[in-house]
Amino acid sequence: AQSVTQLGSHVSVSEGALVLLRCNYSSSVPPYLFWYVQYPNQGLQLLLKYTSAATLVKGINGFEAEFKKSETSFHLTKPSAHMSDAAEYFCAVSSSGGYQKVTFGTGTKLQVIP
Amino acid sequence: DTGVSQDPRHKITKRGQNVTFRCDPISEHNRLYWYRQTLGQGPEFLTYFQNEAQLEKSRLLSDRFSAERPKGSFSTLEIQRTEQGDSAMYLCASSLAVGLGDTEAFFGQGTRLTVV
Numbered sequence: 001a002q003s004v005t006q007l008g009s010h011v012s013v014s015e016g017a018l019v020l021l022r023c024n025y026s027s028s029v030p031p032y033l034f035w036y037v038q039y040p041n042q043g044l045q046l047l048l049k050y051t052s053a054a055t056l057v058k059g060i061n062g063f064e065a066e067f068k069k070s071e072t073s074f075h076l077t078k079p080s081a082h083m084s085d086a087a088e089y090f091c092a093v094s095s096s097g098g099y100q101k102v103t104f105g106t107g108t109k110l111q112v113i114p
Numbered sequence: 115d116t117g118v119s120q121d122p123r124h125k126i127t128k129r130g131q132n133v134t135f136r137c138d139p140i141s142e143h144n145r146l147y148w149y150r151q152t153l154g155q156g157p158e159f160l161t162y163f164q165n166e167a168q169l170e171k172s173r174l175l176s177d178r179f180s181a182e183r184p185k186g187s188f189s190t191l192e193i194q195r196t197e198q199g200d201s202a203m204y205l206c207a208s209s210l211a212v213g214l215g216d217t218e219a220f221f222g223q224g225t226r227l228t229v230v
Contacts, residue, residue: 043205
């Protein structure tokens with residue numbers, strides 16, 4: 001069984017401030033982990049993916065996430081928030097490399113305050 | 115290629131009616147996925163195809179749901195006798211199978227279904 005828990009359904013940050021979106025996972029096998037972003041009325045776009053090659057994963061738009069096995073966490077960070085970062089972010093876990101086994105979290109809506 | 119296309123973008127239907135959605139994947143992608151996303155939730159896997167073969171179906175996919183990918187290109191998802199609980203965003207994604215895994219899956223913009 002696998003699952004992800006995203007802490008905080010809504011997060012607000014000031015423009016220029018650190019963005020931290022939290023994700024904890026549960027998996028019975030070494031996981032693949034993903035972060036996706038969804039803008040209103042749009043599909044999901046992959047921000048980054050962990051595949052065990054490196055614990056610190058750099059993604060698009062300045063985002064990165066660190067895999068911490070001891071904490072079963074995969075938090076998403078960005079040093080300085082931009083207004084364009086306002087969107088909903090989904091953490092996801094897969095027990096294989098395939099998307100048929102992907103389980104998504106419930107999402108975190110990020111608000112960026114000018 | 116402009117990515118994954120879904121049609122229609124929005125559909126309002128009366129309870130009990132049948133609806134059909136279409137997904138056109140990225141042309142060289144051999145895997146195609148359907149997900150359902152309800153308000154306040156993340157996407158949930160419904161089914162997927164590799165080429166024209168439907169390889170897996172979620173338990174979420176009741177008998178009223180059927181999906182096809184007749185020539186291994188576009189796919190259709192049909193819901194018969196719609197219920198209000200079917201109201202959701204239906205997302206399609208495609209990817210290229212590599213060994214046991216995939217390349218990145220690209221998502222369409224979704225079809226938002228409202229059952230009244």
